[in-house]
Amino acid sequence: MxxxxxxxxxxxxxxxxxxxxxxxxxxxxxxxxxxxxxxxKTKISIWHNFAGDDLRAKAVRDLIDKYKEEHPDVEVDAQAIPVDGYRQRLSTVAAANEMPDVFFVYAGSQSQEFYDADKLQPITELMDKYPEWKNNFLAGAFDRYEFEKGQIFTAPLGMSATSFMYYNKDLFEKHSVKVPTTWEEMMAAIKTFNDNGITPIALGNKAPWVAQSTIIGSLADRVTGTEWFLKAAAQDGASFTDPVFIDALGKYKELVDNKAFQDGANSIDNTQAEQYFIQGKAAMMINGAWSLTNLAASATPEQLAPIEVTTMPGIEGGAGKANTISGGAGAGFALNKNTKGAQKQAALDLIYAVSGPDGQKAIAESNSMVMYKVELDKSKVSPLYFKAYELAVNSEITPVYDAYLSAEAGEVINNGLQELMMGGKPEDVAKKLQDAQARSTKK
Structure with missing residues (x-):
């Protein structure tokens, strides 16, 4: 048992x-x-600086999330890095040769530096795959991203429209002032508003890029013409000490001397200037497309109602055109030189998902400028944005200085404009700018 x-x-x-x-x-x-x-699963990484709560940032993050949902076979490591630290972090990983597969890169000196360091590869094959998409970009969209003939290195996700002239039509009507279309009319408007205790033009130049980006590029182009500036930037047949550029700086000094800006313009920031303008304390503000989003978010409907938008006035006898806006392609998503095979294909698909027609429309309808022809749903954008977008699409775009100057020269002109506002001489600023650009181009 x-x-x-x-x-x-x-x-x-x-x-x-x-x-x-x-x-x-x-x-x-x-x-x-x-x-x-x-x-x-194919694993790819993407870095961008759309970390905020503004509509544009949310739109971009939504586009990336939509790509993830529609591509379950792709594992996407997406990092949203705050704007203030983004450039430095990207430069750090570039130095270590550890860049993400897809990354947001600015037009101008940053993208040029990455190309020179052999960190980029073209996305031309993506453009060729979707010709209707490529052909719907505005003229000049790829100018700052064609580092090799016939090769495109990113699709801009926005338009850097930097010199809209916003104005308060109620103040113009109350004081019988004509919206200026010539320099003479601008000077007359400035005098009338000053005589009536109203700041003619709101400016917040504490961060000195503001006056350069929003005013001098557009103002100087009307004096020198675009061709002269491009030659001077390339140090090929023109110099920033040429009389025509000193004259352009003189026009900016004329604004300063005639008290076009509020007292302390060099000590307040751009956001404070926007609030100063929207509160009716200034008749005009020359600023970029970013103000459209900022004002839509912070101003009341009553404050926005009298605001109109146009271009800066022309300058009689100048070599440049009137009715132009300084700007160009904004930043866009670039492709890491080391991304190959299945990762490369997935990365290209992601770039198209964010930067393609649907992406451009989503970003445009977040009240942000795009360098792309979009049929806007007017119910989804502010009336002011719709007017500005129509103005931009139908205006010629002229260069923003810091998109073509070296980093050193860009800093010189930024500081030089502050110097002019504190009594400096145009000739001295021009000499410093010429020396900096010559050093950078080795000419």
């Missing part, structure tokens, strides 16, 4: 062990299948 009990117990233990082994084998197979499935 005892032997029989031992035998039965042994049989039961063996069955239990066998069942456990089979179960573990099945779990192992399932685990292996899970690992295999995970390993088969």
């Amino acid at each position: 005892k032997k029989r009990l031992v035998f039965i117990t042994t049989i039961i233990l063996m069955i239990a062990l066998l069942a456990t082994a089979c179960n573990n084998s099945g779990n192992k197979e399932q685990s292996n299948e899970g690992n295999k499935s995970s390993e088969e």
Whole structure:
């Protein structure tokens, strides 16, 4: 009886062990299948600076999330990095040759530096795959991203329209002032508003890029013409010490000397200037498209109602055209030189998902400028934005200085405009700018 009990117990233990082994084998197979499935996923990374709560940032993040949902076979590591630290972090990983597969890069000196360092590869094949998309960009959209003939290195996700002239029509009507279309009319408007205790033009130049980006590019182009500036930037047949550029700086000094800007313009920031303007304390504000989003978010409907938008006035006798806006292609998503194979294809698909027609429309309808022809749904944008977008699409775009100058020269002109506002001389600023650009181009 005892032997029989031992035998039965042994049989039961063996069955239990066998069942456990089979179960573990099945779990192992399932685990292996899970690992295999995970390993088969294509993994890509994307970095951008759309970390805020503004409509544009949310639109871009939504586009990336939509790509993830529609591509379950792709694992996307997306990092949204705050604007203030983005450039530095990108430069750090570039130096270590550890850049993400897709990354947001600015037109001008930053993208040029990455190209020179062999960090980029073209996305021309993506453009060729979708010719209708490529052909719907506005003229000049790829100018700052064609580092090699016939090769495009990014699709701009926005338009850097920097010199809209916003004005309060109620103030103009109350004081019988004509919206200026010539320099003479601008000077007359400035005098009338000053005589009536109203700041003519709101400016917040604490961060000195503001006056350069919003005013001098557009103002100087009307004096020098675009061709002269491009030659001077390339140090090829023109110099920033040429009389025509000193004259352009003189026009800016004329604004300063005639008290066009509020007192302390060099000590308040751009946001404070926007609030100063929207509160009716200034008749005009020369600023970029970013103000459209800022004002839409912070101003009341009553404050926005009298605001109109136009271009800066022309300058009689100048070599440049009137009715132009300084700007050009904004930043866009670039492709890492080291991304190959399945990762490259997934990365290109992601770039198209964010920068393609649907992406451009989503960003445009977040009240942000795009360098792309879009059929806007007027119910989704502010009336002021719609007017500005129509103005931009139908205006010629002229260069923003810091998109063509070296980083050193860009800093010189930024500081030089502050210097002019504190009594400096145009000739001195022009000399410093010429020296900086010559050093940077080795000419």
